[in-house]
Amino acid sequence: xxxxxxxxxxxxxxxxxxxxxxxxxxxxxxxxxxxxxxxxxxxxxxxxxxxxxxxxxxxxxxxxxxxxxxxxxxxxxxxxxxxxxxxxxxxxxxxxxxxxxxxxxxxxxxxxxxxxxxxxxxxxxxxxxxxxxxxxxxxxxxxxxxxxxxxxxxxxxxxxxxxxxxxxxxxxxxxxxxxxxxxxxxxxxxxxxxxxxxxxxxxxxxxxxxxxxxxxxxxxxxxxxxxxxxxxxxxxxxxxxxxxxxxxxxx
Amino acid sequence: xxxxxxxxxxxxxxxxxxxxxxxxxxxxxxxxxxxxxxxxxxxxxxxxxxxxxxxxxxxxxxxxxxxxxxxxxxxxxxxxxxxxxxxxxxxxxxxxxxxxxxxxxxxxxxxxxxxxxxxxxxxxxxxxxxxxxxxxxxxxxxxxxxxxxxxxxxxxxxxxxxxxxxxxxxxxxxxxxxxxxxxxxxxxxxxxxxxxxxxxxxxxxxxxxxxxxxxxxxxxxxxxxxxxxxxxxxxxxxxxxxxxxxxxxxx
DNA sequence: ATGCTATGTGTTAATATGACGCAATGTACA
DNA sequence: TGTACATTGCGTCATATTAACACATAGCAT
Numbered sequence: 001x002x003x004x005x006x007x008x009x010x011x012x013x014x015x016x017x018x019x020x021x022x023x024x025x026x027x028x029x030x031x032x033x034x035x036x037x038x039x040x041x042x043x044x045x046x047x048x049x050x051x052x053x054x055x056x057x058x059x060x061x062x063x064x065x066x067x068x069x070x071x072x073x074x075x076x077x078x079x080x081x082x083x084x085x086x087x088x089x090x091x092x093x094x095x096x097x098x099x100x101x102x103x104x105x106x107x108x109x110x111x112x113x114x115x116x117x118x119x120x121x122x123x124x125x126x127x128x129x130x131x132x133x134x135x136x137x138x139x140x141x142x143x144x145x146x147x148x149x150x151x152x153x154x155x156x157x158x159x160x161x162x163x164x165x166x167x168x169x170x171x172x173x174x175x176x177x178x179x180x181x182x183x184x185x186x187x188x189x190x191x192x193x194x195x196x197x198x199x200x201x202x203x204x205x206x207x208x209x210x211x212x213x214x215x216x217x218x219x220x221x222x223x224x225x226x227x228x229x230x231x232x233x234x235x236x237x238x239x240x241x242x243x244x245x246x247x248x249x250x251x
Numbered sequence: 252x253x254x255x256x257x258x259x260x261x262x263x264x265x266x267x268x269x270x271x272x273x274x275x276x277x278x279x280x281x282x283x284x285x286x287x288x289x290x291x292x293x294x295x296x297x298x299x300x301x302x303x304x305x306x307x308x309x310x311x312x313x314x315x316x317x318x319x320x321x322x323x324x325x326x327x328x329x330x331x332x333x334x335x336x337x338x339x340x341x342x343x344x345x346x347x348x349x350x351x352x353x354x355x356x357x358x359x360x361x362x363x364x365x366x367x368x369x370x371x372x373x374x375x376x377x378x379x380x381x382x383x384x385x386x387x388x389x390x391x392x393x394x395x396x397x398x399x400x401x402x403x404x405x406x407x408x409x410x411x412x413x414x415x416x417x418x419x420x421x422x423x424x425x426x427x428x429x430x431x432x433x434x435x436x437x438x439x440x441x442x443x444x445x446x447x448x449x450x451x452x453x454x455x456x457x458x459x460x461x462x463x464x465x466x467x468x469x470x471x472x473x474x475x476x477x478x479x480x481x482x483x484x485x486x487x488x489x490x491x492x493x494x495x496x497x498x499x500x501x502x
Numbered sequence: 503a504t505g506c507t508a509t510g511t512g513t514t515a516a517t518a519t520g521a522c523g524c525a526a527t528g529t530a531c532a
Numbered sequence: 533t534g535t536a537c538a539t540t541g542c543g544t545c546a547t548a549t550t551a552a553c554a555c556a557t558a559g560c561a562t
Contacts, residue, residue, distance in 0.1 A: 013333075014265040016365055056333030056365060080331040080367050082264075082307030114267055114307060114367075116331050169502055170417065185540075195502060202542080203520065207502075210518095226539040227527040251420060251446060251458075436509075453511075454551065477508040478558040 012049040017115040018060050019047035019153065021160035022068065024124035024140055025177040030193040031124065031140040032157065033067060038135020039098045044150045045157065047115065060118040067138065068127040074176035075120045078163040082114035086152045119160040121176035164194055172213050172242050175234045183221050183229040184208070211247065213239045263300040265359070268366040269311050270298035270404065272411035273319065275375035275391055276428040281444040282375065282391040283408065284318060289386020290349045295401045296408065298366065311369040318389065319378040325427040326371045329414040333365035337403045370411040372427035415445055423464050423493050426485045434472050434480035435459070462498070464490045
């Protein structure tokens with residue numbers, strides 16, 4: 001929510017912020033990148049402000065890149081939150097002093113902010129969480145074990161997950177969350193984790209391969225406890241095509 | 252985009268506006284409520300600003316009510332638009348003078364606005380379009396015949412329709428767009444119009460009735476050219492229930 | 503009466519889905 | 533070394549859903 005080298009508030013779009021729900025998949029867990037403030041150890045979503053001369057989408061990309069070091073990531077706006085009370089009483093005068101905010105900027109920080117929510121899907125192993133403010137911690141947290149978050153960030157996170165669940169039915173997802181080579185069981189675990197329920201192995205295989213975005217590699221996963229599963233990769237071209245057209249739907 | 256009795260810009264959330272895509276269905280056409288400015292006859296979506304002490308959702312409801320006189324309408328936020336250039340050069344000094352904006356407020360009007368898009372589904376026959384500024388025209392326009400719109404309103408409209416199409420697959424729609432009593436062919440036309448393609452009569456009936464939200468009335472439509480079709484109504488309770496749980500999906 | 507058009511209902515084949523069975527592969531360990 | 537166990541790969545079958553189509557009926561126009 002704050003950046004180390006704050007420009008003057010005049011250089012930012014007033015009353016507007018961006019919060020990102022960054023999802024990663026590791027150890028069969030859906031994880032979310034969260035930030036623990038140095039000031040009071042409170043947890044929040046990574047976010048930031050929008051420069052006056054910056055598109056909101058660009059601002060979201062910048063925040064994401066600053067936090068994960070990644071470019072060209074799957075990033076999608078999903079909702080905007082603007083309840084009057086959403087950031088009421090959030091920045092105490094003490095907190096603003098801690099962050100070195102000059103007095104004349106207090107009013108800016110204490111006014112209502114409308115925040116635009118983006119969610120991102122990133123390759124866990126390639127992302128390098130980067131603290132931005134001193135004393136800050138950036139951590140991947142299992143989405144089942146998210147601590148209390150500031151403001152309405154919990155609501156934002158929930159909405160992001162709900163959106164992701166819906167989009168799972170409308171388009172192929174996984175390309176951005178898995179390493180280049182992966183197994184069908186891994187992909188299934190990802191789906192199961194996002195949906196929060198189990199799926200039948202055999203039916204999953206049939207359905208996921210029918211989409212036509214997977215390439216079966218002539219290679220098996222090594223160092224596994226049981227029968228070595230086959231490795232697959234995404235067919236980038238076909239994946240992009242399905243992303244554009246969407247999966248077949250109802251009507 | 253403007254209101255007759257403008258409060259001082261200080262009473263509004265800075266740099267933020269709301270634009271509504273209001274859909275209605277009449278004469279087998281999907282129509283959109285548009286506004287023609289008195290100033291230069293340019294067309295735009297109905298919109299407005301957000302008071303500093305007003306939730307964004309509440310602001311959207313207010314705008315909708317002001318334009319259609321309707322309360323309790325289906326209203327849904329679908330996207331937020333914030334390209335830097337989106338309203339660059341929109342309000343000329345002449346225009347601001349026309350609207351009676353004091354000089355000291357010019358900067359406010361000329362800065363970038365981020366706008367939150369909402370779409371609404373309303374009962375065409377019950378809505379009473381209401382002009383807000385003098386010389387303004389409020390009209391229902393067939394969505395196929397929408398004229399050139401100001402700013403990025405065309406993009407906003409397209410995105411709203413795209414969202415509506417997707418949501419058609421996720422939840423029942425029609426309750427808010429049709430009169431209390433309607434026929435299956437009418438409902439089908441609505442779906443066809445939204446989707447932009449024809450559907451098979453018989454399959455449509457089977458599928459739409461299977462949802463369990465329709466009540467077949469013991470009454471036929473009168474004054475029709477051919478065989479009188481049966482009238483139906485929505486079962487409000489079941490409709491709400493399906494709205495909440497969504498239609499059955501893939502995975 | 504006859505033709506035209508739109509509605510109401512039913513049929514059938516193809517496809518998709520959900521629920522399982524069983525053999526193959528590799529680890530753990532007696 | 534070989535037996536138990538967990539996991540993968542592939543297949544089957546009953547059922548549900550979908551798409552495509554046929555036919556009778558109702559009401560207006562002439």
